[in-house]
Amino acid sequence: MVRLITHNLLSCHAKGCTTNNFPLQFKDAEIEHREADFNPEFIRGLLPKIEWKALVDTAKELGDTSLPYEQPEMMDDELLKTLHHVLLEMHVEEGQMICPNCNHVYPISNGIPNMLLAEHEIA
């Protein structure tokens, strides 16, 4: 169940990988849509934590172009709903996440990303 909410908060944690390590790039992603309860307050509270450009770019990679490139200053209900869908209803079930810096591959299987590092990759 990798959703963009967690993907947008995740950078690579391999040893020595400290710059340019976000966002992880999806590869061969298989997506499922599943409805979630819409909670506008939750989305509003989340916004300060979200990297907008990374979110828009990643959504686009996954075939969703519903978000504007520039983060709007005013959040109306429609936009909150769009965000809700992009952040909480798109599930990446299979595929990989690849670090743009060190190229570490985090495989996703059954919706669960494998974040385990080999011993030499542990900081």
Place this chain on the structure above:
Amino acid sequence: MSRPELQAPPEIYYGDIEAKKYTKNTRNQQIQADMTYRALELLNLPPDEPAFLLDIGCGSGLSGEILTEEGYIWAGVDIAPSMLEVALEREVEGDLFLQDIGQGFGFRPGSFDGAISISVLQWLLNAETSHPTSSPPHRLSRFFTTLHSALRNPSRAVFQFYPSSDDQIQLITSCALKAGFGGGIVVDYPNSNKAKKVFLCLFVGGGGQQQMPKGLESEVEEDARARFERRRERVRSKDKSGKRKHMKDKDWILHKKELYRKRGKEGVPNDSKFTGRRRRPAF
């Protein structure tokens, strides 16, 4: 029998069979649920604000299900694939990660509004391999340092765990404080063998404003467990009138009863047309 964490590494101990057994055991479900409620209480989140929480060592989702029930969105990490598989079967709501917390997190600064961890930390006290990155202090430090940065300021992280000595408590606490956390240990029912529970309650930021919570006390040992549960009821009914938004009185009670039945609690009253009606005070 010796403690689970001394028998095998967690991902081996919680293999397919044990993961199912652990999750199906109704007594265990009840215990994990109670401790999760208490951890949430200690987390002291601002009421009426939705929050994004991290469940550290989420296992098959017994703790996470309580988070969902209480209206929180969460992500969970666990090192045991079999436990995560059971979590998938149970269709838990959280985003799951296969992760060794001793390797640290990659979550960006301020990602979570709080974190809980139920019955997990004791697993970090045993070296997994002879590799230097595998020593308990090294693993604890990396864990606490990366967790500290993943939490927003101010916030808290609450861990229920089973230390086997004061030295262990000492080691864990000192690693946490070195990583920048404030806070310390809270012990509920310290004088009861059965009901005693140890919580590590950590603070991020707050400029010394965060108050160390007090442990629960009970004068009569045998009584402790009962009191613990009664207290839970009080807290829940307060929620009902105050914090709870989505579900109201009767629906809420029916929902709770259903949950208790699912967890196999005995003696849950049947639903009737009186369910959820206010009772006249009895004199």
